[in-house]
Amino acid sequence: xxxxxxxxxxxxxxxxxxxxxxxxxxxxxxxxxxxxxxxxxxxxxxxxxxxxxxxxxxxxxxxxxxxxxxxxxxxxxxxxxxxxxxxxxxxxxxxxxxxxxxxxxxxxxxxxxxxxxxxxxxxxxxxxxxxxxxxxxxxxxxxxxxxxxxxxxxxxxxxxxxxxxxxxxxxxxxxxxxxxxxxxxxxxxxxxxxxxxxxxxxxxxxxxxxxxxxxxxxxxxxxxxxxxxxxxxxxxxxxxxxxxxxxxxxxxxxxxxxxxxxxxxxxxxxxxxxxxxxxxxxxxxxxxxxxxxxxxxxxxxxxxxxxxxxxxxxxxxxxxxxxxxxxxxxxxxxxxxxxxxxxxxxxxxxxxxxxxxxxxxxxxxxxxxxxxxxxxxxxxxxxxxxxxxxxxxxxx
Numbered sequence: 001x002x003x004x005x006x007x008x009x010x011x012x013x014x015x016x017x018x019x020x021x022x023x024x025x026x027x028x029x030x031x032x033x034x035x036x037x038x039x040x041x042x043x044x045x046x047x048x049x050x051x052x053x054x055x056x057x058x059x060x061x062x063x064x065x066x067x068x069x070x071x072x073x074x075x076x077x078x079x080x081x082x083x084x085x086x087x088x089x090x091x092x093x094x095x096x097x098x099x100x101x102x103x104x105x106x107x108x109x110x111x112x113x114x115x116x117x118x119x120x121x122x123x124x125x126x127x128x129x130x131x132x133x134x135x136x137x138x139x140x141x142x143x144x145x146x147x148x149x150x151x152x153x154x155x156x157x158x159x160x161x162x163x164x165x166x167x168x169x170x171x172x173x174x175x176x177x178x179x180x181x182x183x184x185x186x187x188x189x190x191x192x193x194x195x196x197x198x199x200x201x202x203x204x205x206x207x208x209x210x211x212x213x214x215x216x217x218x219x220x221x222x223x224x225x226x227x228x229x230x231x232x233x234x235x236x237x238x239x240x241x242x243x244x245x246x247x248x249x250x251x252x253x254x255x256x257x258x259x260x261x262x263x264x265x266x267x268x269x270x271x272x273x274x275x276x277x278x279x280x281x282x283x284x285x286x287x288x289x290x291x292x293x294x295x296x297x298x299x300x301x302x303x304x305x306x307x308x309x310x311x312x313x314x315x316x317x318x319x320x321x322x323x324x325x326x327x328x329x330x331x332x333x334x335x336x337x338x339x340x341x342x343x344x345x346x347x348x349x350x351x352x353x354x355x356x357x358x359x360x361x362x363x364x365x366x367x368x369x370x371x372x373x374x375x376x377x378x379x380x381x382x383x384x385x386x387x388x389x390x391x392x393x394x395x396x
Contacts, residue, residue: 013057013122017101029087030101037096037129045139047076047167048089048132055124056117063116072130082107085125092129100125133170138163154194154201158208161187165212172219181219188212206239217249224348224389226256244274251283257349260291290347326363334367338387342371349388361385
């Protein structure tokens with residue numbers, strides 16, 4: 001909220017203008033930096049995300065505010081914003097916050113914008129630049145004909161894909177993983193069908209594809225799609241067998257599938273290649289903790305299922321293929337174990353080994369169904385029942 005003290009003949013905006021710099025050279029847009037930003041200037045035609053509060057003179061409450069909506073404004077420069085607003089944004093760097101006085105000729109002029117903005121109104125904006133993406137190359141490529149696309153060089157395609165990847169990265173930061181994957185996937189499709197002429201183009205092609213494959217693998221992990229994450233990570237390793245990020249992603253995917261040995265092998269290899277990487281160390285510690293919890297849960301379940309539970313049950317009960325003969329203690333152990341698995345968002349499969357009776361299998365299947373989990377009986381390489389989560393492929 002802005003509070004103004006009235007003194008002398010100057011208006012609040014006139015006093016504020018004295019401490020501001022002229023952005024346009026004619027006094028049409030004035031700027032005062034509140035917090036300095038970092039990085040490069042915004043390129044022409046970029047897609048930007050900003051937070052802002054907009055005020056009329058003599059009003060402490062904003063007439064418009066993305067912050068009150070708790071939703072940043074996204075716009076493509078050159079499309080839709082009024083001139084002074086875009087000029088103000090273009091003067092910002094990432095994370096910068098600044099105040100702008102925008103005169104009527106750069107705002108809504110003599111007409112205004114009824115009912116909120118009167119005629120000939122000077123506006124005060126406080127704007128924060130959250131992020132921007134240079135989408136120009138990707139936007140232009142979408143307008144190409146099919147023949148023009150076929151004739152595009154690898155260098156041109158790499159620039160288009162860099163643009164698509166940056167848009168995907170922005171979506172990823174906003175946790176819109178499905179939409180990010182669509183951007184990465186579009187870029188991958190372009191590059192995988194590119195015509196490579198020489199070694200220089202091949203190096204650029206591989207480098208561009210590896211970045212996209214790694215991003216796709218990470219998105220797959222975020223969406224609990226471990227098998228797809230493994231597929232993309234392996235594509236990177238086909239180009240570079242010692243790529244630490246790809247090996248690390250494999251370790252994470254195998255841990256998600258409860259394939260603990262494979263996971264450890266990948267984490268250990270990644271740690272050997274990058275001994276100072278703290279993230280790898282943390283994942284190894286997480287793996288150790290998960291293995292210990294899994295083993296403890298397995299011991300508890302097996303102990304109850306194969307000792308106490310069988311003492312008072314006739315053999316016929318175990319062979320009838322229904323869970324009605326399972327004692328409460330054993331069923332409670334199964335419920336507890338499967339509930340723990342369901343609540344652990346970083347794991348999507350849990351194998352339960354052992355020589356299970358038909359009653360025990362039926363009980364596991366019944367409890368899993370009640371918890372919204374799926375089951376599958378596996379006999380290769382060794383007999384076990386796998387409990388897994390059905391991950392919805394929602395469009396975010």
